[in-house]
Amino acid sequence: MSAGKTSVLITGCSPGGIGHALAMVFHKRGCHVIATARNTAALESMRDVGMSVVQLDVTDTASIAVCKAEVAKITDGRLDILVNNAGRTHTIPALDMELDDVRATYEANVFGPMLMCQAFIGLLIPARGLIVNISSVSTVVPYLFGAIYSSTKGAINVYSRALRMELRPFGVRVMVAMTGTVRSNIASHFPRALPPGSLYRPVDDVFQWRLTFSQTSATMPTEVYARKLVGAALRGEGWLGGLVGGSPDWFWAGGMALTGWMATLIPTWLSERLVARFFGIGRMGRRIQEAARAKKD
Template sequence: MAYMVYDMVGYPAYATPCGKGGIGEALVKEYTSCGVHAIATVLPNESHDHLTEAGITWFPLDVTVEKSVIDLKQNVLAIAGDYLDILVNNAGICYTMTAIDTDVEAVKRMFNVNVFGPMQLVHHFHDMIIKACGTIVNIGSIGGIVPYMYGSSYNASKAALQHWSNTLRLEMSPFNVKVITVISGEVGTNILKNDVNRELPEGSYYSPLAIDFKRHVQRTPSNRFEYAANVVAQSLRSSPAAWFWYGSSTRVIRFFDTFGWRTFFDFVFYRDFNLGKLRMAHLARMKQICE
């Protein structure tokens, strides 16, 4: 039987419960249905009832704490021995805000989860994966490819993860270890719950778009179960794609990122995020100041 560790939960920036109902739960259940002994993780203070009820093995884990990762490895060794076939790095938090209004401390917490967490897991589990000639799956995002509005910091964390994953794939190739970077479109997940009540700060230059911003953080992404089925199927292939694009808008983004000019998406998002309205408001404000 194949063994895998699946870092299931989306880690919140502000201790908000979110273990149940995200793509993590969908993925771990899909792996289980494929005959994989999936070992899920949840934050130490999170509910695990949904995993226990589904008969899924789970352990507590905080990817930002090295001792927690070391303890997880000992628990996995007791179940799987020295071999780990699949490691899925899915822990992630979202921080939605304009670049100039960013709370840098919040971004540091996000990088600890989105970037340094996967690095820490690979560092401690690499020997088990190499022995199994296994697979590492890193869950990225289209945000790491295009200048998706209000996501500059999140986009930066995913770009960092994806480029690290890209090099990791090359470095692990002599050991016959496969590394898949999943470029995800928007998928139904709990990751947005942390931002659902976020508002632009008072006095922000983007205040004319306050209603648009509120609508953006309260959006509802697409089906997580369809996403899970496709990602799992790809990761179980003998020769999976190095970069696997799946989810809303990924086909169009992949095409124009490959064949379009570098600033192509500036035009697209300028229109989609109503930046013309912001520009008109700014010009009116400047005119009023000059008068």
């Protein structure tokens, strides 16, 4: 690695996603980017422009250990920024969950970042580094058919708050990226359908609309989101213990992020009613009841 360059390890860098866009922007800002993915063949173009490419499956402890050893060699035992971006979406009614599917989402979205923080802390402490955990605006509003996904990101929020406090004695910071709707191919990676016995079969069209909601509703271009996040991450420690000028503890960006932030300023009961109105829960209820009556007749 070139001397003096900020080292950045990003999980989940396959083309078309947020991780790939972040890698490109960090690289353009003069950082040494270590791009990772389960399938590194998809990252060869990143290697061609000067990034390091390392295979990594964040749900596999052996893979994490091998990655850590390789990154330590690349960076001489220091890591300035760790971006926990890898994850999976999970859109399904809460009552239609399949437990193995839920476990897989928690492995990727919760346990993966936890394992990465634990594994790489020895490289982050010498650099007084920064951990960036990618979360979601859906953690502060009730996201229709998003109970599983939102709960994984909610877990990351709470984990990050405690982690931030615990790492303060070591000079390592934690930034949570509260992400709104951002252009990505993640929605196409995990297709789901309502099971035959779902209570929501009468409103399957609403479910189908919800599957692509993040890509059709005030969606921010991936590159715009990446520029904003990278700019915030590279602010450094700031002054007065990070109170002035440094990377924020909470970073809000993406479509509807401002709306999500504003929802935190009003009572929960009110935000829940407003979001229910936005998603048309009243109309859904009437359609479900009508379908039940028709079936009974």
